[in-house]
Amino acid sequence: MTRPTFSIVLEADHPRCDRFLANTFSDFSRTQWEATIKEGVIRLNGEVMTKTSTSLVMGDHLEGFEPHAPQDLGHVEPQDLPLTILYEDDSILVINKEPDRVVHPGPGHPDGTILNAFLGHIHAQACPMPAASSAEDIDDEDMEQPLLGLVHRLDRFTSGCLCLTKTREAQLSLQQQFKQRTVKKFYLALVRLNKRMPHVQQWLVDQPIARDRRYRLRMTVQAGGRPSQTRFTLIKSSNGVGLMLCELLTGRTHQIRAHLAHANMPLLGDPLYAGPSEWKNDQRDQTLIPHPMLHAWSLGIVHPKDQRPLTFWAELHPGFISIMAQLGLTPDPDFLTKGPEAR
Incomplete structure (x- = not known):
């Protein structure tokens, strides 16, 4: 079985490579990424990287093999x-x-x-x-x-x-x-707003989703993907970020994350979908965002x-x-x- 590869360009600075990879590709632990880096199978801007604490800057290109996955979890x-x-x-x-x-x-x-x-x-x-x-x-x-x-x-x-x-x-x-599709699912999300859509308060994204052809762990909007629908409502905005109510009308992998990224409104703290890991307001006060800010707020079912x-x-x-x-x-x-x- 061919070992999967990855390739990603950083959208923001990050202090440690191993933490960035563990947060971005969360199917694997930081320990697994540390071992993979030490294997010498990951390149930073074309050069082999073996130091797990290497700092990264916006525009850096990381590529290489994913960690080894177990064949059977017992x-x-x-x-x-x-x-x-x-x-x-x-x-x-x-x-x-x-x-x-x-x-x-x-x-x-x-x-x-x-x-x-x-x-x-x-x-x-x-x-x-x-x-x-x-x-x-x-x-x-x-x-x-x-x-x-x-x-x-x-x-x-x-x-x-x-x-x-x-x-x-x-x-x-x-x-x-x-x-x-009778289950009612509502999520709350913190997002970076799209400056080209300043006055849009509610909209429906009706776009098919499929696995990204280049980044195996990411989903994208693309022709031929599976039908996917998400309704978004902007609840509050401030300094270029917003609190979003998301209603899932279908149930695809990473659906909210992929549809928000497609609208150029990625989740804060979601580097896999180009979401920033920190934010500064007009007074330059910095807020660190450790992980994707998404909460499954409400679930409606029939017993x-x-x-x-x-x-x-x-x-x-x-x-x-x-x-x-x-x-x-x-x-x-x-x-x-x-x-x-x-x-």
Whole structure:
């Protein structure tokens, strides 16, 4: 099997190469990237780079091989790990996922994931884990044979509502709801605004998405991709950045990130999609943004057993609230209490 390669041009300065790669290509851990750099298979502006702490500047060109991925992840073991539970019964468990927490095992993250914690919480036995080579290529609408409990996923740095199922019947029911696009999904995002769209308050992006032909871990808008729709509403803006409400009408991998990048409004802290990792206001006060600022705020489903309509809300995590405040994007109190469908 050919080892995958990557090539990326930096949109901003970054103090360390290993951290930049781990944040940009979050399927792999910083430790894996450190080992790959030391292999001598990564080039910076055409020169082999072996120092993991090398600093990077805007315009630098990084290219080379991705870290080695394991062929088989074996079994997912139950672990006693904390979960922030929003709702639970004998069919489903809904949690408020923290940022920087991986949903299921994969390259660089063999355990310590949400799925490990879920199995520990319900006192389940270890379950087989398929090879990870194609796991991230599956959209939520196409999870025909998902892992025990999983019916949808959130990216590593995305926080908020995540629903897991305790029975096969519940899993099949939720799968159908995602496939039929009856699940209501609203996200909050902090973005860099597009100066060419200063007065646009709401719009629909109806553009197909496919995997980037050059950067394997990134999705882009391109002809022949899978139909994808996201509705965006600008809630508040300040100094060139904005708080955006995003309604997912389909469920593609990286859909919000790809559609925002297509509109030249990338998520703050998302270097994979050219989102800045720091921001300065008019007074030149600097705000550091450690990861993509995306929160799965609300999830609406039909209960798989008794058919009750259920809507769950996930409070924003402290880090998101802090950065939102530093950027002058804290919304009116009524907005967070009334919910997205009141807009």
